[in-house]
Amino acid sequence: MADNSYRAGFACFVGRPNAGKSTLTNAIIGQKIAITSNKPQTTRHIIRAVLHRPESQLVLVDTPGLHRPRTLLGERLNDLVRATWSEVDVIGLCIPANEPVGKGDTFIAGEIAALKATVVAVVTKTDLVDKETLAKQLLAVTALGEFADVVPVSAVANSQLDTLVDVMVGHLPKSPQLYPDDMLTDEPEHVLVGEMIREAALEGVRDELPHSIAVLIQEIIPEDGLTKVYADIYIERQSQKAIMIGARGARLKEVGTKARLQIQELLGTKVYLDLHVRVAKDWQRDPRQLRRLGF
Ligand SMILES: Nc1nc2c(ncn2[C@@H]2O[C@H](COP(=O)(O)OP(=O)(O)OP(=O)(O)O)[C@@H](O)[C@H]2O)c(=O)[nH]1
Structure with a gap:
């Protein structure tokens, strides 16, 4: 019955700066909640958005990018990121389609591999590359770690966003509803x-x-x-x-x-x-x- 199949849980997108995490979060929610900018390291606050569906509730948590800390603020940001990672059920590892897989991606993939969360690789910004480049990137990303799924998306072209949500919801635990129906975000x-x-x-x-x-x-x-x-x-x-x-x-x-x-x-x-x-x-x-x- 419906009650038995209900899934709910927490998810976040991770990835190196500028990987497209905030834009993806915004596009999925369909409303401007997380803040985007073409300058790296602008997402500072953890912002949750609740995505309601008849059979599920996906709670998205937005984190800043992990980076080499140079100041006290940098260190606090990294602590914040790690604390979030350890609390979610599903992590979407974002890697842009238009940039080669690099050291930063390998580092982050390694860090999240040890967590309890299911990791889904998300190849972002697919509107910026041709099919051949995308196919090569999907292979490179697959080789990066053990992923439950690999999903190519474009937040800008609104491509594959529903698929990504379906995949993430599929990895959420069976759980009763976590938040009331009308709640979009709990951020003050x-x-x-x-x-x-x-x-x-x-x-x-x-x-x-x-x-x-x-x-x-x-x-x-x-x-x-x-x-x-x-x-x-x-x-x-x-x-x-x-x-x-x-x-x-x-x-x-x-x-x-x-x-x-x-x-x-x-x-x-x-x-x-x-x-x-x-x-x-x-x-x-x-x-x-x-x-x-x-x-
Ligand atoms: N063409 C294209 N550009 C995108 C897409 N998604 C994000 N971008 C651009 O990529 C840049 C970075 O996007 P953000 O969403 O701010 O990246 P982020 O990973 O949240 O970055 P940090 O906050 O620095 O960690 C912005 O200039 C976006 O407009 C996409 O699907 N297609």
């Missing part, structure tokens, strides 16, 4: 709003700046049809402030407009956004500052 609103501001603030800045940006939401005040959001953008050095704000505040204004539109979409109300840029000297190396900024 302010984290999602903060990430949207961070994403807007990252756009178009020099390569070394992304790591130096953090967003702290001071307050979210819902009023009749309007939500007031007060937030601070933190950077590490005084010299970065000018870049962030731009000539006569033009850049910050752009960031605010972009973020506001996104937040309006998320919250479904009009949004008033109050943004300030502040300097928290070397916050990535300071445990006290890291805690304050939510790491």
Whole structure:
């Protein structure tokens, strides 16, 4: 009977930076929840999304990429990634179709092989390669480890996403429903709003700046049809402030407009956004500052 076949559990996508994990998560959920960017290492918060189907519930957890830690923040991120990996039922190891399998992939495949989770290899960005290249990549990926399945997908072309979900659900344990039907994510609103501001603030800045940006939401005040959001953008050095704000505040204004539109979409109300840029000297190396900024 239906009750006996119900499956539910946790899954996450792992892979080297830029492998397409966040984009894939977004595409599967069909709504902008995890934050994507073409700069590596921008996913900082674990964000769960719950995918409801009549016979199953797949809880997706979004993790940052594992990387060589250079700062305290880097170390904390890696701990966070490993803690998540050890708690999930299914892991999707993402490897882009358009880049050769490399040391980074081998390292991650080795790390997850020891876990209890079932590992599914996901070859991402298949829209970027021809059939022959894809076939070769599927072989290379298969040789990388013991995978329960290997699934090629394209988040951008919306190809094979249902197949991937079916495969992942198939590896979930039999379990009663874990979350109520109407729940999409258990992430507090302010984290999602903060990430949207961070994403807007990252756009178009020099390569070394992304790591130096953090967003702290001071307050979210819902009023009749309007939500007031007060937030601070933190950077590490005084010299970065000018870049962030731009000539006569033009850049910050752009960031605010972009973020506001996104937040309006998320919250479904009009949004008033109050943004300030502040300097928290070397916050990535300071445990006290890291805690304050939510790491
Ligand atoms: N053409 C194409 N590009 C994609 C696809 N999926 C992701 N990308 C692009 O690849 C880049 C990285 O994607 P993300 O989803 O941010 O990658 P990530 O693995 O979450 O990256 P980190 O947060 O750095 O770990 C972005 O520029 C995406 O637009 C895809 O299916 N097709």
